[in-house]
Amino acid sequence: xxxxxxxxxxxxxxxxxxxxxxxxxxxxxxxxxxxxxxxxxxxxxxxxxxxxxxxxxxxxxxxxxxxxxxxxxxxxxxxxxxxxxxxxxxxxxxxxxxxxxxxxxxxxxxxxxxxxxxxxxxxxxxxxxxxxxxxxxxxxxxxxxxxxxxxxxxxxxxxxxxxxxxxxxxxxxxxxxxxxxxxxxxxxxxxxxxxxxxxxxxxxxxxxxxxxxxxxxxxxxxxxxxxxxxxxxxxxxxxxxxxxxxxxxxxxxxxxxxxxxxxxxxxxxxxxxxxxxxxxxxxxxxxxxxxxxxxxxxxxxxxxxxxxxxxxxxxxxxxxxxxxxxxxxxxxxxxxxxxxxxxxxxxxxxxxxxxxxxxxxxxxxxxxxxxxxxxxxxxxxxxxxxxxxxxxxxxxxxxxxxxxxxxxxxxxxxxxxxxxxxxxxxxxxxxxxxxxxxxxxxxxxxxxxxxxxxxxxx
RNA sequence: GGCGCGAUAGCAAAGCGGUUAUGCACCGGAUUGCAAAUCCGUGUAGGUGGGUUCGACUCCCGCUCGCGCCUCCA
Numbered sequence: 001x002x003x004x005x006x007x008x009x010x011x012x013x014x015x016x017x018x019x020x021x022x023x024x025x026x027x028x029x030x031x032x033x034x035x036x037x038x039x040x041x042x043x044x045x046x047x048x049x050x051x052x053x054x055x056x057x058x059x060x061x062x063x064x065x066x067x068x069x070x071x072x073x074x075x076x077x078x079x080x081x082x083x084x085x086x087x088x089x090x091x092x093x094x095x096x097x098x099x100x101x102x103x104x105x106x107x108x109x110x111x112x113x114x115x116x117x118x119x120x121x122x123x124x125x126x127x128x129x130x131x132x133x134x135x136x137x138x139x140x141x142x143x144x145x146x147x148x149x150x151x152x153x154x155x156x157x158x159x160x161x162x163x164x165x166x167x168x169x170x171x172x173x174x175x176x177x178x179x180x181x182x183x184x185x186x187x188x189x190x191x192x193x194x195x196x197x198x199x200x201x202x203x204x205x206x207x208x209x210x211x212x213x214x215x216x217x218x219x220x221x222x223x224x225x226x227x228x229x230x231x232x233x234x235x236x237x238x239x240x241x242x243x244x245x246x247x248x249x250x251x252x253x254x255x256x257x258x259x260x261x262x263x264x265x266x267x268x269x270x271x272x273x274x275x276x277x278x279x280x281x282x283x284x285x286x287x288x289x290x291x292x293x294x295x296x297x298x299x300x301x302x303x304x305x306x307x308x309x310x311x312x313x314x315x316x317x318x319x320x321x322x323x324x325x326x327x328x329x330x331x332x333x334x335x336x337x338x339x340x341x342x343x344x345x346x347x348x349x350x351x352x353x354x355x356x357x358x359x360x361x362x363x364x365x366x367x368x369x370x371x372x373x374x375x376x377x378x379x380x381x382x383x384x385x386x387x388x389x390x391x392x393x394x395x396x397x398x399x400x401x402x403x404x405x406x407x408x409x410x411x412x413x414x415x416x417x418x419x420x421x422x423x424x425x426x427x428x429x430x431x432x433x434x435x436x437x438x439x440x441x442x443x444x445x446x447x448x449x450x451x452x453x454x455x456x457x458x
Numbered sequence: 459g460g461c462g463c464g465a466u467a468g469c470a471a472a473g474c475g476g477u478u479a480u481g482c483a484c485c486g487g488a489u490u491g492c493a494a495a496u497c498c499g500u501g502u503a504g505g506u507g508g509g510u511u512c513g514a515c516u517c518c519c520g521c522u523c524g525c526g527c528c529u530c531c532a
């Protein structure tokens with residue numbers, strides 16, 4: 001039985017799908033005006049893992065991850081770049097796809113873009129207006145009336161009055177209450193707009209997710225995910241909009257992944273301490289990054305540093321080394337085998353990937369001891385469910401230079417290995433060792449076995 | 459100020475009221491021409507003060523420290 005920690009109830013709960021045998025899941029994706037950073041990588045990988053495990057559990061999954069392609073930041077960036085909004089967003093959607101693919105993230109079933117759902121948003125706003133929850137302010141903006149929605153704050157555990165305590169005096173917003181949020185922004189000079197019953201304008205941030213999720217998944221669906229920082233106000237507002245418009249429960253299970261940190265501080269755009277996926281992939285194999293993300297629990301904070309990635313790289317090498325020692329027969333998982341059982345229990349316990357990884361390492365030891373192709377298949381099969389160990393071991397072991405080591409071509413390495421073998425044949429161990437330590441100095445490790453000499457990157 | 463989360467060995471990171479987490483690093487042994495890899499083995503934990511219990515890293519309370527949200531942010 002799968003258990004999921006539900007942010008809404010703040011406890012682990014048995015997962016019971018609305019429709020037996022199938023799951024509908026929505027995850028807040030990217031706002032496309034810049035490169036994806038490590039925080040985005042975490043959302044992408046974590047919910048890819050969730051989606052994979054749901055499918056592996058025999059459920060039929062409909063996974064939606066949206067793209068926000070219209071908002072203030074996008075408008076500003078396009079202006080600064082002197083390009084059109086669609087040029088900007090198309091470009092970064094392409095780059096995001098590349099990053100996601102590198103990290104082994106499977107394509108969601110739907111990737112709706114906000115700008116393609118304007119009619120649905122307008123429909124939703126009309127419903128909210130009809131239900132007395134939306135009003136047009138003197139500024140022309142259409143706002144959501146937070147105080148008229150009972151239960152506002154149930155996701156984030158905030159009460160409206162507590163929120164008021166920290167508020168700053170804000171004039172000219174036209175809001176009845178400072179906590180009200182915008183559903184539809186009145187068009188301003190030089191900004192893109194769409195016609196609406198309330199005049200030309202563009203959508204507020206939160207309404208797109210309510211519109212896209214109900215259009216693709218229905219008014220009431222199973223799982224909604226995203227980064228912890230979206231819990232308030234974004235997800236809180238989504239609930240208010242969706243439940244306020246449809247008058248029915250919105251989402252059963254809310255999942256929020258923890259932050260990525262640098263030096264124990266949240267990595268964020270505003271702090272400027274973020275690393276893009278691209279930057280990191282210049283130094284590390286994408287699978288190392290994926291493994292780094294998955295070896296921590298999705299709700300825990302994840303501290304980034306080169307040392308931690310180096311550590312992850314060494315650990316992943318151990319798994320690939322085991323696969324190399326005993327080539328797998330297949331990648332089919334035998335679910336009666338003890339490691340598979342442990343793996344499955346770990347995953348069913350709120351996607352405990354660190355524990356699932358521990359099962360993988362125990363299995364690797366077993367493979368090394370037994371040299372069993374069957375167990376090796378188990379290893380590859382189970383790891384595959386996390387999107388790991390899909391490659392040829394040699395490709396991984398020889399393809400990822402450690403930080404600070406120089407590149408050397410495979411041909412050059414092979415040549416030196418041949419020279420060393422010749423030296424060994426004539427028992428010139430001084431020369432043989434000289435060659436080996438020379439290679440080690442540039443990050444190449446030689447391993448002799450009965451068949452000959454293999455090399456890998458340290 | 460309001461609300462919430464966390465504190466595990468050198469580093470990273472899980473489960474668990476009593477029995478080896480796991481990985482990296484380290485140490486001893488096997489193996490090797492020497493190594494590497496691998497195997498075997500040892501060691502290093504649970505912020506602090508109380509409480510509950512036959513027994514607590516694990517449950518409860520206080521304290522200290524760290525972090526997050528309350529504003530765009532994955």
